[in-house]
Amino acid sequence: MPDRRTPWHPPQAVPRVGHRTCDHDPDPSWSDCAVLDGPPERWCPKDADDRADDGSCAREEARYLEYSESGWSMMILWAAGTEHIVRCLETRPPPPVRVTHVREDGTEQRWELERTRHDQADIDLFVDTVLGEAGVPAQPSGYRWFLRLPDSCRGADDFAARLRAALGPGRLQTGPPSEDLAAFRRAFAVLYGGAPPDPGGAG
Structure with missing residues (x-):
């Protein structure tokens, strides 16, 4: 006589409020970026005319650059990697x-x-729109964002020159933002992963 007993299955987990299940590893997120109690030591604005305060240092002494709240700046920052x-x-x-x-x-x-x-909401929306077009997740608001310079770079201006050299002669902002993101990712891979190109030949 066949066995008609119902096979046993483990009980299904009951989803918690505010919790989702996922069938893949977590995607990179801005939440992966370390949170400090204040600005890091030896920082300065990415651009010389950007906002600074008494905590910033001379550009040639900088080990961190603060990126301004624009979609383009945040896309470049994301390309460097959350680490x-x-x-x-x-x-x-x-x-x-x-x-x-x-x-x-x-x-x-x-x-x-x-x-x-309302002004801040417009700024946040514009930043997230640019990031979304590049395939970058929306960014948490209310933070200041800093990039740790590669060990081989001697301050902010040296970093800028080496980044231009690593980007090469191609033109930016002429195609989809995702192409610009890919170009910056390749450049940062050179700066953080190997010997940076000589900035003497940068345009």
Whole structure:
């Protein structure tokens, strides 16, 4: 007589609120970037005219660069890899919004306004839109983001020259953002993984 007993199966786990199951390893995330109590030692803005404060150092002494809140800057930062990125909470007052009014006679009037929540939401949306077009995950807001320079680089300007050399002669921002992301990933692989090219030949 055949055995009609129902085979035993292990009980199914009951999903918890705010929890999802996944059938693959976790994707890289901005959450993989180390969180510091404050800015790292020996940092300066990526660009000389970017926002700085009393904690920054001379460009030739920098070991970390702070990247500004733009989609292009954050895409470049992501290309370096989360293992080279650190962050800290933004505790400074937000920079003002610059307003320009062009009159009918062509003259301009400029002034500054305090940044509102609406202004910040627009900035965050624009950053995430650019990142999304490049296939990069949305970035948590409320942080300052820093790139640890390769050990071979001697400050901010030397790093910039070596990055240009590693990128080569190809033009950027002429195709899909994903192509620019791939170009920066290849360049950072050279800077962090091997002997950087001589910046003397950089354009």
